[in-house]
Amino acid sequence: MKLLKNKTFLSMMLGVLWSAPFLFESMWPLAVLSLIFMVYALSEYNTVDLIKYGSLVIFVQNIIAVYWMKALSPVAWILVALILASEFAVFAYLFASLRKRVKRQKNILWLIPFAWYLYEYSRGLGMFKWSWTNLGNWLTWNSDNMAFASVVGLNGLSFILMLFAVSLYSSITKKDKTSKAICLCSLCFIYGFPLKNNIDDFEGEATVRIVSNGKAAIERWDANVLNEIKQFYLEGSSNFETEPQVILWPESAIVSEYPSDVVANISKKSNVPILYGAFINDSENFHNVYGVSYPNKQYLEKPYEKRFLVPMGEFVIFRKLVTEIMPDYGWPVRDVSPGDGGGDIVVNNLNIGPLLCWEALFPEATRTQISKKTDFLVVASNTSWFSQNATQQFSRLIKMRALESGRNMISIITGGGSSIVDINGKVLFESPLGEDLFQNQKIKIQKRNTIFNKFGDFLLLFPSIIICLLNIRRK
The missing domain is CATH 3.60.110.10 (Carbon-nitrogen hydrolase)
Incomplete structure (x- = not known):
């Protein structure tokens, strides 16, 4: 029990768990459930702890994932993981700043999926583009789990996973019916229901x-x-x-x-x-x-x-x-x-x-x-x-x-x-x-003219930006 209260140990274990679905199919449901620990950290940790321990999760996850790729030297593994951890540190600082300026504190929890979407989207920008370890890639084992990629794409799947984690956390801590309904809906989306891709026609x-x-x-x-x-x-x-x-x-x-x-x-x-x-x-x-x-x-x-x-x-x-x-x-x-x-x-x-x-x-x-x-x-x-x-x-x-x-x-x-x-x-x-x-x-x-093909990331990108901005309390 003492180990579970140790934030360093818990962060390292989360990093290991988050890397496991890239190698073992059976691990992705457990990794999804573990997202509630990140939800807790994003909503409750102070700024310094969020940056320190959240970055450790990302560092451990990516150094293991890059190691499994076996293409780079140990120095390169560490450098890539450090860059990705530093990107999370920037995100953690910005989110912690957002928390302090949110109009209604109860909205902080529900801002997490939108903020996470912006974080993962930003990782695909600039010279150092990286999406290998985005959360949505946990679902690549089965095409049914990826069904909503035709609507919201990879980053959108990460949004759905984080929405499930937030609603699950809220259901456990607050026991409200709305959270339970959102949790059930997001779980259906993860398993591809009600959207099924069964196109057989061809030209x-x-x-x-x-x-x-x-x-x-x-x-x-x-x-x-x-x-x-x-x-x-x-x-x-x-x-x-x-x-x-x-x-x-x-x-x-x-x-x-x-x-x-x-x-x-x-x-x-x-x-x-x-x-x-x-x-x-x-x-x-x-x-x-x-x-x-x-x-x-x-x-x-x-x-x-x-x-x-x-x-x-x-x-x-x-x-x-x-x-x-x-x-x-x-x-x-x-x-x-x-x-x-x-x-x-x-x-x-x-x-x-x-x-x-x-x-x-x-x-x-x-x-x-x-x-x-x-x-x-x-x-x-x-x-x-x-x-x-x-x-x-x-x-x-x-x-x-x-x-x-x-x-x-x-x-x-x-x-x-x-x-x-x-x-x-x-x-x-x-x-x-x-x-x-x-x-x-x-x-x-x-x-097939998919929704994602037509709108791309803009379908969730603009709403995520707007929702975050609307919740900021003006000075």
Whole structure:
């Protein structure tokens, strides 16, 4: 009992519990229930304690989550967790300031879901974008739990979880009927009731060929292995019985710059356009791109440029400091430049919306890539730098993006784990991790105009800001 009264111990245990649903499906209900401790802290702790112990929860949660990703050095794990904890510290200070100026003290409790929404939304802004450990991602195991993502998106699911925690806390402490009703309604939303996504209608079908090598990214720096990989892509992209409309490669399929003569020759031999990930490296910019090589050796002159970059992977935060601390780690010599994105890639009457790897974590990246003509989305990734746990979690996030966008999604991953997900969040196809993949797949062209696709985060963003402002007492 003494340990439960120890705020440091309790905060560390909450951090551990909040990280568990990213690895274990059975843990997310317990993590949701534990949110009442954060509700208590936000409503009752003084400013210093809220900043100190709340930041500790976020630090522990994220250092464990980043550790499970296994892609970064220990220094990078700590640095990422510290940045996220400092962001929470700012939020905690602002919320504590808001508490002091609220007109009616009883409203403080019900401001928490709206304030939390603004906190998680703000984590997706700026250069250091992060949504991997948002609360809503606890629900990615089952598409029914994510049903309301088509209405409110990832941050909206976090809002619903926090609304459930607040109403549960209020039901226990105040025992009022309104809180119990809200608690029941929010619980229904968490389990997808009454909204069920069961869209079966489709406009047509496309035949695509997915080609992805099962070797991990680190192996590609061996020249002999790289030649073997190139031979794999040549054979996998040209030996087929039924000609596909397009061949899809992942991010960093082969180490090359864009446009690639190697890919051009393979496209010519297969007589099919190939979409592939590569780099554009010039004196001013270094872009991670997704482009097209056509059978006539032409190429897409303006490929899709990656907009959302991986912190400590594609760019190094506090580069001078970090490289001095760990000079031999193998940090990238040059940071990747954030790009301008691009529209649909059109090949053989197919309008394909491209995304590159880390971008699939962000609802807004997917939403802004959709047009009325977009037939389906392709996420080209290289998560083989990460652990298998991270790749599996990444694949679950694809389901939420499909629900939000109202488009079927094809995820092509270097190192295995590629998948096809329909607009209902159902996984139609998934390849094993670490195994080669070269096969044709039929994908239905389905389009649904979701509420989130139309309004995005603005559906809850503006109301959250307004509600917080209206509750401030003027001096």
